[in-house]
Amino acid sequence: MKTIQRVFHYLEGSAFLAVLSFLFAFLSVFCKMAIPFLTGLAIQKVVDAGASGVIDISLYLILIASCLVAGSLFRYLYDLLTNYLGQRIVKKMRDEVYVAINEASLSYIDTHYHGDLLLRLVNDIENVQSGLIAGAGALFEGVVQILFTLVFMFILNWIMAIATILLTPLSIVVSRFISRQNSKYYKEQNAKMGTLTAYSLESLQNLEASRAYGLEEEKSAEFDKINDSLRQSAFKANFAVSWINPATRLVNNIIYAVLAFVGGILIVFKQPQLGLGAFGVGALSSMLSYAYQYMAPFNEISSVASEVSYAVASFKRIDGVILHPRDIDEGKEKIEGGVARLKVDHITFSYDGKRTIIDDFDVDIYRGHKIAFVGPTGCGKTTIINLMLRFYDPQKGSFLVNELPTSSYPKADLRSHIGMVLQDTWLFHGTIEENIAYGKLDASHKEVVEAAKKAHADSFIRQMPGGYQTVVSNASGLSTGQKQLLCLARVMLMQPEVVVLDEATSNIDLRTELLLSKSFDELMEGKTSLVVAHRLSTIRNADHILVLKDGKIIEQGNFEQLMAKKGFFKELYDSQLA
């Protein structure tokens, strides 16, 4: 029931249209079912007139013509309206899901499979459209059609109507059997298709290894095996689907033959005492028209029924994303005159509440300082950056900007002062130029090229087929090093007030890194910067180096001081010279 309530939430503002759409469906089905009835009356009149009498069926012809006009009109309006309504709801849901993704906390994004969230945004919403919206319409239409059929049949002849009802289970059993078989084999085929696709994708990604080690034949044999199993399922699925039409025709024809016989017999042995005096050839022909269309709505309903159940499942998945609590962002202050002082005030943090990642971390940073974090993998360097940008909030303590905790500023304000290159490089689907200009949307082409040159990305960009206009994405063929250079170019163009580099050059070779150092010096000139690095040579000129281990600062000072200490830092440094 809760689901239904939630569905109605998306219908808000469309309720009138929804009712209207049902009304149109009702009217168009009525007109459609009335025509065979009127046709029967007309034929009866012709038969009753005998061979020589006068026939005037113009009344029936006019009525049929009105049904024709009204039926087509309502049908057109109904088709159009359901579609409009469906698309309106789809858009509303999609926008809400997308907003939810963008407003979710990072812990939500980090702990959910991206592929799964994407599926909700794209496929699940399509399912809701076809299942809940188009499906609800078709379901309603089917039920109405069956009801009208029976009503008209009862009006014509109650014995034949009852005969039809008695034959109904045949339609239901056959259509349910077929749709069940169908969905079973369809799912099986889909699952195997998924396996085959995954296998092809892997092969395509590992082509180099496969060629270098001559695995082509072996892999082909494996592919054939999966392919063969798919072939078996595809056959079953194809065959199951192909029962629908012949079986429908069979059932229709059985009902048709039985009704033709029953009707004929009723006319032969007239039984006026049963109230059937008027039953004649015309009524029989109407009956037969109904019989011929009787099975269709049952098929429709049973195929829609399974779609509706998928759609409900999809709907719940979508709603789950939308209803997820949003990220908290309640700060009201404004950072006046830039970030003068940045203090880390006794921060303790854990991602899961169990394992402490940062333990009572405390440090003071002033404008213009270059601070470096070093330490072994997993020591909490990246976490500090996550906390500073408020991707996560600490359990104890806080970052202070100009004496106030960062939580008292809106996140957007805080982040607008910071430019960063993160460990995981990110390019969106767009041209290289658009990607570089992401932090400064109005940058000119010249500025972009300038920034790319500073990041030493210009030369490889020009090697690419489309130069700066080459379309790239996170998954495109660029190497990690090249992606890092593009992300660096982004920050070079932005010229932020506080610069954060989290292993920003980890995949860039030493020579390029050396060439970059001049650009870095320019970028960081007079600015506060925080640098996380595993190559210790790159942080020699930092004002202050913090050596982290297991979430704690174990040594700090400048390069010379730390080397003189002959402690953990020196040990790390020496291992790089081996």
Place this chain on the structure above:
Amino acid sequence: MKQTRALGPLKKYSVKVVLAPLFKIFECVCELFVPILVKQVIDYLSATDSSSYDWMEILRPCLIMLALAFAGFGVTMVTQYLAARVSADYAYDLKKELYRQINELSDEQIDRFGRSKVITLVNNDSFSLQTGVNMFMRLLARSPFLLIGSVVASFLLSPLAGAIVLGVLLASSFVVFLVMALTPKRYAAIQAELDHISTLGEDALSGARPIRAFNKQDYEIKKFKEASSAYQKKTMALAKVNAWLNPLTFALINLGVILVLFLTGNRDMGAGTAVAVVNYFTQALTALIMFSRLVTSLSKAYASKKRVDSFLSLTPSIMSGDIQEAAIKKGETIFELKNASLTYGGEDAALQHIDFSLKEGERIGVIGGTGSGKSSLIALLERFYDASEGEVLFCGKPIQDYDLGAYRKKIALVSQKPQLYKGTIRSNILLANPDASEEEIEAALKDSLAYEFVSRYEEGIDHEVEEGGTNFSGGQKQRLLLCRALLSNRPILILDDATSALDYKSDLAVRENIARRNLTLLMVSQRATSIKNCDRIYVLDQGKVVAIGKHEELLKECAIYREIYETQVAVK
């Protein structure tokens, strides 16, 4: 040169493809008889005087109707069976061809075609071709036969009725095909919008951090809403066309009914004929709708056929040569590059006029920055690409003259891309040498330093490897790849930045272990310390060789090399 096209595999099944529609026609004939039988009943009931009815006259046609229904059903299921069988078999053959072609084409050709498009060929396009063949066999005969049959049967009943049925069907066909002609473009537009939505969603997820860091949430949401509005518009454009189909065909058919009744009222047509003709209308309309579905699925299949054709008709640019046996002689030159260049189609070449050689037993280092052409050099040696200019020689002969397997079999490559297969550690490291003994495996694991983490797994080397090796860290993956290369027992080892994710200590240990194995070695690295003991070092910069020599010579003579080395050891 074997030319396989999309429909090639269908030839095997041609008998069944022809046979299936014939069975279908039998069912159609059965169906077309039904309205005639009904007409008999009606005529009998309206003409005969009610006192002399014989109920057998009613039972007989009804029993024939039943018999026809079952006979038609039985025979048509033969067609359905054949169609399901042939289409599944055909799709199997087609996918097999596609996979074979993937293996034969060069990386360059596949990249140019588009990797995601190749995957689409294997799933979507093969599927729509499968559906196309299926529908073709099932409906090709049925729909037109029923359509024409209805017209002919009506003509036989009364020429006037025949004319009306023909007219109504022609008008309906016109409507159906008009709608069909207007829709494909709109479908394509919707798909494009949906792809766009999917791309934006993907970016929002993978870029959750940067989008927030750059304060671009509102900007992204605005972009998305535009995309979802565009999608909504495109779907409505389609709906507006499609919404005409039902009401117009409904109106036309019933217009026909009105005409028939009018004629009956004027006594130009009998009541039984009228009922039969009304029945033919309904039958023919169903057939027409079916036919339009057939055309839709065939036109989809045709679009797929064109895509598949364009892929299957590509001639592999890297063709195997004839020389089967490549004998490497002691101390002789194995690889030689003469004035070789390689371009990927951009403004600048990735390698420009390179001279290079590798002798048996040598240890060669290659060093240079990002984009200096190091990996391109390896691509030439493995013949993943052919040089756009100049020559690549293997044991003195052009590399193109060799069977691809013949010389690749000599090289153990550890590439930059950590290419692991779903399976187990064992299945991955034994790829090139399934018969390796347990001792060999252990030695290789130890030499590649993979032993330390592999031995910690409960299942040891039977530990699972997930798709793409995502359950291993970068360093672990590199060690497994190294182990695979060592286990392959191939005489030449090529390391393409193969230890970049290892710390310096492990890197050193691995190098010492490899040195003990007496392999011909080509080592590409960003670290000067890794290659300083090589017999010869090539320094690459922007696709050119800028210096060749031993470590000490280069330190003296090559400024770039000196810079790299000095930043690394940080001694000034």
